[in-house]
Amino acid sequence: MSIRPFEQHTPHIHPTAYVDTAALVIGDVEIGQDSSIWPMSVVRGDIQSIRIGARTSIQDGTIIHVTHDSRFCPGGQPTLIGNDVTVGHKVILHACTIEDFCLIGMGAIVMDKAVVRSRVTIGAGSVVPPGKVLESGFLYVGSPVKQIRPLTERELEFLEYSAQNYQRLKDRHRAMAGSADAASNPAPIKPEVPPATPKPRTRRSATPKHR
Numbered sequence: 646m647s648i649r650p651f652e653q654h655t656p657h658i659h660p661t662a663y664v665d666t667a668a669l670v671i672g673d674v675e676i677g678q679d680s681s682i683w684p685m686s687v688v689r690g691d692i693q694s695i696r697i698g699a700r701t702s703i704q705d706g707t708i709i710h711v712t713h714d715s716r717f718c719p720g721g722q723p724t725l726i727g728n729d730v731t732v733g734h735k736v737i738l739h740a741c742t743i744e745d746f747c748l749i750g751m752g753a754i755v756m757d758k759a760v761v762r763s764r765v766t767i768g769a770g771s772v773v774p775p776g777k778v779l780e781s782g783f784l785y786v787g788s789p790v791k792q793i794r795p796l797t798e799r800e801l802e803f804l805e806y807s808a809q810n811y812q813r814l815k816d817r818h819r820a821m822a823g824s825a826d827a828a829s830n831p832a833p834i835k836p837e838v839p840p841a842t843p844k845p846r847t848r849r850s851a852t853p854k855h856r
């Protein structure tokens with residue numbers, strides 16, 4: 646099963662959202678309208694909460710977790726992800742905040758208490774260190790990330806396009822999931838109707854009769 650409660654918390658998933666059967670969502674997690682969680686992603690809200698807004702995609706192999714309450718982190722730290730965010734393949738988001746219309750490049754790591762303001766692109770493979778705040782409207786790349794330049798108009802447009810594109814794609818996958826259910830639970834096959842009058846049996850003797 647890909648959606649599991651943890652202690653008193655059960656994930657709340659909007660009916661229009663898509664959670665692939667090969668993804669895992671646990672505990673105190675909310676997933677908003679038209680968002681999507683792709684295969685092999687793990688969203689584990691066991692020791693703090695995870696909130697994912699609307700039209701956000703969490704792509705294959707991404708891990709989202711949180712930090713627990715302790716004297717090292719009083720109150721713990723949730724992970725908050727806004728609306729229209731594209732989280733690329735194999736990203737790690739740990740106890741951080743990602744605001745609306747961001748693109749988190751493939752394989753990036755965003756660490757505790759980092760805040761990515763709205764409309765930021767983070768290059769593939771980048772690392773955002775703990776507590777760092779990324780300014781809205783910029784491209785950040787590297788490990789640790791550095792601010793490279795303001796995003797161009799085209800790149801800003803792409804952030805919106807990317808969210809819409811994944812919204813459409815998850816609808817296609819939801820449709821396929823419906824037909825897969827039908828394939829694994831096929832309608833019963835009607836038994837063949839026997840002929841109304843059975844054909845007379847003609848029995849031939851193996852050895853011809855001698856008169």
Ligand SMILES: CC(C)(COP(=O)(O)OP(=O)(O)OC[C@H]1O[C@@H](n2cnc3c(N)ncnc32)[C@H](O)[C@@H]1OP(=O)(O)O)[C@@H](O)C(=O)NCCC(=O)NCCS
Binds near residue numbers: 731734766768769
């Ligand atoms: C960073 C990125 C946006 C490209 O930005 P760009 O300004 O077009 O970069 P360019 O291709 O012009 O390259 C500029 C420099 O940055 C380097 N560079 C590009 N991407 C980089 C990355 N992710 N990390 C480190 N350096 C990178 C290039 O090698 C180039 O270096 P050079 O000047 O020494 O030759 C893009 O490479 C990227 O990482 N996109 C993320 C894509 C993604 O993961 N999408 C999610 C999939 S759904």
